[in-house]
Amino acid sequence: MSSPSPIPSRPVRELMPSLRMSAEGMAAQMKFIEIISENIANAQTTRTADGTPYQRQVAVTGRDPETGEMVLRVAADPTPGRLVYDPGHPDANADGFVEYPNVEITHELVDLMVARRIHEANATVFQAAKSMLRHALEI
């Protein structure tokens, strides 16, 4: 597992903490979408640089208990990939089986939809905070 890294976000002045939190939420969902697209792009990659099939990546976010900052961890899913009998394949083993990545396209697409919806929800909250700030300036 990679060490937790802070989610990069542009510094938002703390006029309203909810603007910062929504921006972090959107940045986290964008990272999730990046990871999902990487998984989908490599769904058929049977050989990576180290000679093994691609392993599905999973990203998890959480808040650092000390700083309160949102952090992202990315780890490789150790679930074994599916074996397909294809003796003519260049990556087939001695028994003629090829190990494909442990990526399920349907799961990835469902995860993509969830990430998109949560990104939209964060954008809605951001817009609401912005509108409240504008009303405050009109007092």
Added chain:
Amino acid sequence: MFRGLFGPSSITYALRKGLDESMRAQDSIAQRVSGMASSTSSGDFADALRGAAAPTASDEADLQRDMAELADTQIRYEAESKMLHAAYAGLRTAVRQHV
């Protein structure tokens, strides 16, 4: 006199408190929504990984409830800010008339 206009018993004070309260509600909604879906996946491995990471309130998240609360907070905030604007406008008029 000024205590009566701006002090704890005044309408402006109550409206300012109302605005602060709405702002806090907005912050708590933003915190809940930003902590939703704390993983790219909902599989067993992701659950284990999430357990190892810092705990979040994602399990308690309810998007529909949060969006309804958001709409409520927004309307309250808008109403309070308009009323406060009107209250200050009244005070401003009174000050101008007597100077």
